Amino acid sequence: MKHWPLAIKIWFVFAALLLCIFLMMASVLPYLLKSFFTEQTYAMIRDSQQQLNFLTDISGEGHIEFRDDGGVGLKRNLPTDQAAPNDDPADGRLEKVQPTGYMGGPAIGHLLLVEGKAYFLNSDRSLPDSLTRRLEQEASGQLTALETNAVKVDGNTLFYAISKTSNGGSSVLISYAWSEYRNEMTGAMFRNLLLLLIAFMILSSIPCIWLARYLSGPLARMKRQVKRMSEGNWHEPFESGRRDEIGKLSLAFDEMRQRLLRQDETQQALLQNISHELKTPVMIIRNYAQSIVDGIYPRGTMEGSVDTILQESDRIMERIYELISLSRLQYVSSREVPHQWFNIADVVQGTVERLRFRRPALHWIVEPPSWRIHGNVEQWRVVFENLLDNQIRYAHRQISITASVDESRTRIIEIRNDGPLLEAAMLKDLFEPYRTGTGGQFGLGLAIVRQILTSCGAQIEVSNEQSGVSFRLKLAKEDRE
Missing domain, CATH: 3.30.565.10 (Histidine kinase-like ATPase, C-terminal domain)
Known part of the structure; x- marks a missing residue:
């Protein structure tokens, strides 16, 4: 990965981060969603039971009448002025109980147990007899007024709530709903979140590419400038116009360029000065030596002329010693010396x-x-x-x-x-x-x-x-x- 382009690295990091988030969501989110919608299903069941409390706690306004067709009705004692003309005021009005549920929510069924008999308050009576008996047994052993539970039936889950009433102490209302609603809502929401994450990954590639170019552009320019410097072109400055870390790096490169430029100039001056300082004593030594060979002593005597030659030789040796010393010190500066x-x-x-x-x-x-x-x-x-x-x-x-x-x-x-x-x-x-x-x-x-x-x-x-x-x-x- 260290050899990849910067744009690929940035996009890869973003994609890996989003993939990790997706994997975490894929492993945790279904359980969270199922738990949420399970609680919602129970809440809907309890709310639906509260709407039917008038059947289990009438308090004198009428009484429940079980019809021959297996349905349940409520016969209320209404005042004469509110009774319909065709109804007998003494007998009250018989109202048919309609199935209850939520628009767009789970289909909630109700089972009323009265004096050992089971009455369905909705048109769906497809609960197996074995399950109905299990619910009756569980209701008979229930000690609290309201309990919720779930049971697996042929791979499906049935959520139900058992509520005991005060109607003679023998009425029990069981409200239930299957898990299809919860499963459908969980799957739909998970699919929507998955599509949203995929769309976000695709859209994130745009700022990733922009960020990569924003970061790699100045680095590419500095790379070209450093290459020109390696070819001997020291005069083009590093100008990024930025104050972030890349701008500071550009300033550091420019300081290095200026330092190398000054060093290059001084090295050129060194060559000129060394050539001059070596040329002069070499010419003097040569002229003095030639004069001595010809029998002429520029300093008047043989000893004086030879002393001049020796002095000029010392000047040459001093310059050579300085160059050798600096070169040797730079070579051994990173090596151990005896202490x-x-x-x-x-x-x-x-x-x-x-x-x-x-x-x-x-x-x-x-x-x-x-x-x-x-x-x-x-x-x-x-x-x-x-x-x-x-x-x-x-x-x-x-x-x-x-x-x-x-x-x-x-x-x-x-x-x-x-x-x-x-x-x-x-x-x-x-x-x-x-x-x-x-x-x-x-x-x-x-x-x-x-x-x-x-x-x-x-x-x-x-x-x-x-x-x-x-x-x-x-x-x-x-x-x-």
Whole structure:
């Protein structure tokens, strides 16, 4: 699935979600619907019985008369002025009881038990005799006034309610209805819900497709731009016009593009500067060597001319060493190097003693920390060599090295010089590779410093102070040997 297009994934998730909902509904909904319509059927049966209470609780208005045809009628004693002209007022009026039920609901039948005889109050008298006797027995053993129950008959379910009356204590009204109504309503509603769910799944594909295109469109554009970047086209910006996660991703890609563009420009400048810096000493060495072969000494003596050749050779070696150091550090930054416990003060003091003679006139304030740290001695020596070489190059009169521990127990080594302040634009990118420094000098020393410190879990910051420039090395909390 991880290799599918985004549109297919989104639609698949929606379809799977709807399918799960459908399966849950298919397993649970029929029982819920059957339970609901069963309760409705019982409620209709009880309501129908209440409509026939006048047969079982007459209270003196008349009496029940059972006709010869097996039907049941009610003979009411009505006043003379309400009696029909053709009826005998003394005998009252005989009314035939009509079958009861609900329009659009289940067909409800009624069975009246009076003094051991069964009378159907509706035209449907198809209840089996065995079922009729079972109902009579159940009614005779009933203790409460009203009970509801159900019974299976030839695969069908009969719902019924047995109600005892107060008509002499011997009348029982049994109302019943078959389960066809419940089953039909359950099936019809389930089919309608199924069709509704299918229609919803079909209609949901439209917003799914729109959402997939809405999400995948910017990603496709970024993919094309990244491909152009891989071909060397750095100048087309990433512009999505959005503020969501895709917009933030687009901004991150654009920042990467700008960073790569600056790095590409600095690499081009590096090639030009390196070619210039190597070309000049090589030409000097060649000219001096050719002059010596011809018996001419440009510096007046053989020793002076050879010293110039050696100095220019050192310049070449310094540039080559910087390039090799950066390349080596980038290669081994993700690999383990041998670590050991050592005193950082020894590394600082040793580096100062080796480099201070480059400018003997400088005043040094050295207060190295007495910390023992766990790391690679050679890497830390390179860090202080490159930093102090930078300080010696730009300091006017003084360089200071101090140590402290802040409130969060972070160990700080601060190296200051009283040289010229750095430009604001240079502060941001001072530790970037191939960065041109003040005065146009091109070096990799500070980039190497940051590469080493990052691999050691340390940080370096630079800031302008009133008296010059300050470099702060922030080490992790105090180690335990």
